[in-house]
Amino acid sequence: MTATAARREIPGTRIFDAEMAQKGYALNKMCYSFNSADNRSAFSRDEDAYCRQYGLNAEQTEAIRTRNVLGLLAAGGNVYYLAKFAGILGLDVQDLGAAQTGMTKEAFKAMLVAAGKVD
Amino acid sequence: MAKIVGGICTSHVPAIGRAIAGNLQEDPYWKPFFDGFPPVRKWLDEVKPDVAVVIYNDHGLNFFLDKMPTFAVGAAEQYFNADEGWGIPTLPPYSGDTGMSWHVINQLVEKEFDLTTCQEMLVDHAFSLPLKLLWPDSPTCPVRTVPVCINTVQYPLPSAKRCFKLGKALGEAIASWDDDVRVVIVGTGGLSHQLDGERAGFVNRDFDLAFMESLINDPEWATQYSNEEIVEKTGTQGVELLMWLATRAALGGSVRKVHSNYHIPISNTAAGLIVMEPKG
Numbered sequence A: 001m002t003a004t005a006a007r008r009e010i011p012g013t014r015i016f017d018a019e020m021a022q023k024g025y026a027l028n029k030m031c032y033s034f035n036s037a038d039n040r041s042a043f044s045r046d047e048d049a050y051c052r053q054y055g056l057n058a059e060q061t062e063a064i065r066t067r068n069v070l071g072l073l074a075a076g077g078n079v080y081y082l083a084k085f086a087g088i089l090g091l092d093v094q095d096l097g098a099a100q101t102g103m104t105k106e107a108f109k110a111m112l113v114a115a116g117k118v119d
Numbered sequence B: 001m002a003k004i005v006g007g008i009c010t011s012h013v014p015a016i017g018r019a020i021a022g023n024l025q026e027d028p029y030w031k032p033f034f035d036g037f038p039p040v041r042k043w044l045d046e047v048k049p050d051v052a053v054v055i056y057n058d059h060g061l062n063f064f065l066d067k068m069p070t071f072a073v074g075a076a077e078q079y080f081n082a083d084e085g086w087g088i089p090t091l092p093p094y095s096g097d098t099g100m101s102w103h104v105i106n107q108l109v110e111k112e113f114d115l116t117t118c119q120e121m122l123v124d125h126a127f128s129l130p131l132k133l134l135w136p137d138s139p140t141c142p143v144r145t146v147p148v149c150i151n152t153v154q155y156p157l158p159s160a161k162r163c164f165k166l167g168k169a170l171g172e173a174i175a176s177w178d179d180d181v182r183v184v185i186v187g188t189g190g191l192s193h194q195l196d197g198e199r200a201g202f203v204n205r206d207f208d209l210a211f212m213e214s215l216i217n218d219p220e221w222a223t224q225y226s227n228e229e230i231v232e233k234t235g236t237q238g239v240e241l242l243m244w245l246a247t248r249a250a251l252g253g254s255v256r257k258v259h260s261n262y263h264i265p266i267s268n269t270a271a272g273l274i275v276m277e278p279k280g
């Protein structure tokens, strides 16, 4: 039996547990560094070099290169840190929501507005 | 002795910072959210707190996965807001209250809460934006502050039951502080929202409204749920309702609802607001 055997399955949802926290450490550490404007510009100057400096694995580097949000999550990314990567790209959480659900941003926003309508 | 005048719980998404910076309070998208706050400010003018104990969760500004405290309490003379990476304006520093901080720390550790104490602590949007919503016209926050941070980043998170107990002990600690100060508890986070995964955009009005109602009439209701169950019902970041629960618990016995507001959406979030006052 593994420590995660009893993990609850919630559709379309990952719990950022010990397994993910270990798997995503380098990726999240890189994204945490984006709190600093200097680090953000260093990344933008040479993305691959910056990913190497933080020791990202091939899966993580590829997900960064292709701006693949679900791929970043699968590679152990935590959304609180990934949001800082999105910031560099000028994307907000609604862009992220659209990217992950395969909707346009307009459709994603409309879905939320619809959820607020009382029937 | 210190007196807890009441508790305020509110959502805290970064987009609020952008809306404040862009003066969008009257914009049709934002108005239903910002319109919730004038009654809170009126109440604050009446109860006149000197200190705000702010229960919030850090989003990767002060804490990283290298060291992730379950519960952290600030004990600094000043707390600085800082760049979080996405360009919302940084707000001016906040005054601390080291006397109250250390009293709270001593009392909570005495009651078997093994805290992390922070003599330096950056405070993120979850701390700064709610205070800006409460005191928008004051260039610097007019009350002293004590930050209490609960981990919602890396599991295992403290359970709802544990957060309730922390809040209860926090309220007792504040009430036993030998100084005539008036204290408001501010809890920030939630309500239902999910930023990550294929279920991004999930909100749950029925659960949120039941939760808000429970704070008044059945405060321990939410402690029946595990954090995984809370995520299932409210989304990955909906679990931030733990801050609300700790805030309610700090108010003790029964409370009166002074004011509330609920609006979907702001950004990806179901925004809730409630003001509660201890009865008697």
Ligand SMILES: [Fe+2]
Pocket (backbone or CB within 6 Å): B012, B013, B059, B126, B189, B190, B237, B240
């Ligand atoms: Fe949050």
